Amino acid sequence: MEYIIDIQNVKKWYPKKKSKEVIEAVKGISLQVKRGEVVGLLGPNGAGKTTLIKMMCGLLIPNEGTVKINEFDMNANRSKALKHLSVVLEGNRNLYWRLTVKENLEYFSGNRGMSKKEISSKVDELLERFNLKGKAHEQVNTLSRGMQQKLSIAVALLADTDIIFLDEPTLGLDIETSYEIRKLLTEIAKGENKTILLSSHDMPVVQDICQRVVIVNGGKIITDENVQNLLDLFDTKAYSFTLQ
């Protein structure tokens, strides 16, 4: 199998409030990603990145086009397609806010058919790796945004899926936490043969983690390039400025 993510001509429109018109968020995007590839999705606000990610991970159904994950069609074989992916959305909606950090990790491990012993050692390993040990018994709603974001990524790793989608993983974080998350994602990208697709406005994140950059604007792909070629083509500063 050549492509682990294969989307063909997907389109998504939303109804406009108090109007018969629609907002065409994604206007016909085709994208193929190979196993182990790390792809950055860039583009200005409103370009369609979140909509695209939500369609790829099955949270939104395209109005037209197909999404295949590991050859399973998201429409016809949804549960099989979903088994291969995890997703970290903006706002950490994959977490239980009234549970503690450790309880969240335990809860989501429990969904994976692991024994109690396996759960305990996996949870300890993730707490250590994500520097969350000191916060293990604190409720998620008391944590900083950065801590919540780290926990979200740790939860996504629990399932050990082939693909991880991340929507703006460093948005709104302070420089230190942003750097910490960048380091963690770089380790995951380089060491675990995961296929990663992340949207970001943060050029250093994309530069560090991704091999390939897809730029979306107005619901369409305008550039699909190897990251180094892109950096050679443009001055990074000027480029990131145009994407804000």
Ligand code: ATP
């Ligand atoms: P950002 O970087 O600001 O998150 P984005 O590139 O992720 O932007 P989307 O969130 O996918 O872009 O939005 C694409 C377009 O679709 C925008 O015009 C947005 O206002 C619109 N849109 C997104 N979600 C909805 C919705 N639920 N209902 C109506 N319009 C929506």
